[in-house]
Amino acid sequence: MTLTTIIPSLRRSIPDPLSTDRWPEHTVATTTDVLVAGISLLRLVDLCGTPCVHTAASVVPGTHGRPSPTGQACVVVVRILQIEPMPVTPSAGTAPVLRVVVDGDLGHAHPVASEARLVGRVSTARHVLATCLASDQAADAAESALAIPVPEDLSVGDLIAVPCVGTVPLRALREH
Numbered sequence: 001m002t003l004t005t006i007i008p009s010l011r012r013s014i015p016d017p018l019s020t021d022r023w024p025e026h027t028v029a030t031t032t033d034v035l036v037a038g039i040s041l042l043r044l045v046d047l048c049g050t051p052c053v054h055t056a057a058s059v060v061p062g063t064h065g066r067p068s069p070t071g072q073a074c075v076v077v078v079r080i081l082q083i084e085p086m087p088v089t090p091s092a093g094t095a096p097v098l099r100v101v102v103d104g105d106l107g108h109a110h111p112v113a114s115e116a117r118l119v120g121r122v123s124t125a126r127h128v129l130a131t132c133l134a135s136d137q138a139a140d141a142a143e144s145a146l147a148i149p150v151p152e153d154l155s156v157g158d159l160i161a162v163p164c165v166g167t168v169p170l171r172a173l174r175e176h
Contacts, residue, residue: 051104
């Protein structure tokens with residue numbers, strides 16, 4: 001548990017920490033953006049729209065960010081299209097509380113869901129789990145969908161960046 005998890009208002013002045021082994025080389029978080037190998041994900045979205053992919057060298061695990069000489073990793077940025085509350089069950093515990101629909105299919109991307117993060121704005125709301133579906137996936141596919149941490153005040157139009165193992169072609173994210 002991080003300090004920004006315990007005291008979410010700190011996110012206005014310090015970014016949520018990244019797990020350097022889970023993101024591509026030279027990834028740096030700011031309060032509103034993530035820079036991967038010097039490239040701003042917000043600027044990438046400005047240029048390319050969503051969904052978009054940025055690929056760089058992966059990190060050798062346990063080296064605190066040393067780039068792999070052969071491995072690749074990527075970050076996928078998707079836009080929130082729809083948000084619905086999930087039915088609450090008394091024994092749910094850490095079950096997702098939101099269902100979010102995004103503009104890209106993350107099913108082929110091998111995402112590191114625990115590292116998903118909001119980019120484009122600062123949120124001081126606590127994080128909750130959300131079931132993430134592509135807009136062309138059926139709502140009943142929720143049990144096989146990706147569960148990602150998102151701020152409780154998530155809005156339609158927000159951007160979510162998700163690091164992925166390996167590479168993924170942009171066409172694999174596009175709706176079919």
